[in-house]
Amino acid sequence: MDLPLVVGVDGSEPGMRAVDWATDEAALRGLPLRLVYASLWERYEGAALAEGLGRSSEQIMADTVVEAASKRAHRRDVDVRISTEVVPDDAVGTLLREGLNATALVLGSRGRGGIAERLLGSVSLTVAARAHCPVIVLRGGHDNQGGAGRHRRVVLGVGDPAHGSAAARFAFREAAERGVALEAVRAWRWSAHEPAGHPLTAGEAARLHEQGAMEVLDKALSGAVAEYPAVEVCRRTVEGTARTVLLDASTAADLLVVGVRRHDSHGHTGMQLGRVAHAALHHAACPVAVVPQRV
Structure with a gap:
C-alpha cells in the first residue's frame, strides 16, 4: 500500500x-x-x-x-x-x-x-x-x-557518504519522477594555514582537496546511480562552506535535498538537525526536503 x-x-x-x-x-x-x-x-x-x-x-x-x-x-x-x-x-x-x-x-x-x-x-x-x-x-x-518546475533541476547536498544514502535515493527518485536532471553538490575547503614547509604548493593542495570531494561524491551516489540509471547526473564540487554553496545552488533549483542523521536509540529524542539543514530551511530559495538517515 x-x-x-x-x-x-x-x-x-x-x-x-x-x-x-x-x-x-x-x-x-x-x-x-x-x-x-x-x-x-x-x-x-x-x-x-x-x-x-x-x-x-x-x-x-x-x-x-x-x-x-x-x-x-x-x-x-x-x-x-x-x-x-x-x-x-x-x-x-x-x-x-x-x-x-x-x-x-x-x-x-x-x-x-x-x-x-x-x-x-x-x-x-x-x-x-x-x-x-x-x-x-x-x-x-x-x-x-x-x-518539473521552471529550473528543471533537483539539487542534492552531499555530506558524509555513510549518512546520506537515504537522501541520495530520495533526490534521485524525485529527479526520475519529474524527468529532470540531478545536480549533486559537494563543498570543500582547505586551510591556508597548513604547516610551514608543506611540500605541496597552494594550487596542488587545492587540487587534492577538490579530488577528495569528487571521490566523496562518487561514493555517495554509487548506489542511487545504479538504481536510477536513466537520471542525468551532474557532479559538482565547489570551494566554500556547505551552507554557502547549497544556498547558492538553491537559486537555480526546484527542490533542494539534504540529509540529516537520526539516532535510533531512546537517548536521542530531541532536535536532530545539522547546521547545514538548519541554514537551508531558513534561507534556501526553493523548497527544501530534509531526509533522515538512521544511524
Missing part, C-alpha cells in the same frame, strides 16, 4: 501553497494525499462539554480549514485521492505521529515579508528536526510546483 503525502494545514496562505505543491507531487508519484489540521479544542473542552454546547467556533474553523484545503487540492487535480482529518492535539505531536505512516510530510513556512520571509516557523523547524520520514518545507513566498 502506498503511504500518503501528509500536509499540515492551518488556513494560512503558506499552508495552502503547501497543499498546491503536495497535490502536484501526489499526482506525479501516484500517491494519496492526506490533509491534517491539529486542533486542541476537544482536548481543552472535553467531548462531553462539546456535545452539550454544540460545535464551537474552533471546531467550525477546523472543519472549514480542511474542507477549503480539500476543495483546493481537488480543483488542482481531480484524480488525486484525498483524505482529511482534524486531530485533537498540538501541531508538532500530530505531524510527528503522522510521519510514522507517511511517504513525506509537506509543510509551509509562516514568514511574511522582509525579515519574517527569511525565517521558518517553529512548527516546521521542529518537525523537520525530529520526523522519521522526509519533511518538505516550502520556503516563504516560493510556490514551486511538484512537477
Whole structure:
C-alpha cells in the first residue's frame, strides 16, 4: 500500500501553497494525499462539554480549514485521492505521529515579508528536526510546483557518504519522477594555514582537496546511480562552506535535498538537525526536503 503525502494545514496562505505543491507531487508519484489540521479544542473542552454546547467556533474553523484545503487540492487535480482529518492535539505531536505512516510530510513556512520571509516557523523547524520520514518545507513566498518546475533541476547536498544514502535515493527518485536532471553538490575547503614547509604548493593542495570531494561524491551516489540509471547526473564540487554553496545552488533549483542523521536509540529524542539543514530551511530559495538517515 502506498503511504500518503501528509500536509499540515492551518488556513494560512503558506499552508495552502503547501497543499498546491503536495497535490502536484501526489499526482506525479501516484500517491494519496492526506490533509491534517491539529486542533486542541476537544482536548481543552472535553467531548462531553462539546456535545452539550454544540460545535464551537474552533471546531467550525477546523472543519472549514480542511474542507477549503480539500476543495483546493481537488480543483488542482481531480484524480488525486484525498483524505482529511482534524486531530485533537498540538501541531508538532500530530505531524510527528503522522510521519510514522507517511511517504513525506509537506509543510509551509509562516514568514511574511522582509525579515519574517527569511525565517521558518517553529512548527516546521521542529518537525523537520525530529520526523522519521522526509519533511518538505516550502520556503516563504516560493510556490514551486511538484512537477518539473521552471529550473528543471533537483539539487542534492552531499555530506558524509555513510549518512546520506537515504537522501541520495530520495533526490534521485524525485529527479526520475519529474524527468529532470540531478545536480549533486559537494563543498570543500582547505586551510591556508597548513604547516610551514608543506611540500605541496597552494594550487596542488587545492587540487587534492577538490579530488577528495569528487571521490566523496562518487561514493555517495554509487548506489542511487545504479538504481536510477536513466537520471542525468551532474557532479559538482565547489570551494566554500556547505551552507554557502547549497544556498547558492538553491537559486537555480526546484527542490533542494539534504540529509540529516537520526539516532535510533531512546537517548536521542530531541532536535536532530545539522547546521547545514538548519541554514537551508531558513534561507534556501526553493523548497527544501530534509531526509533522515538512521544511524
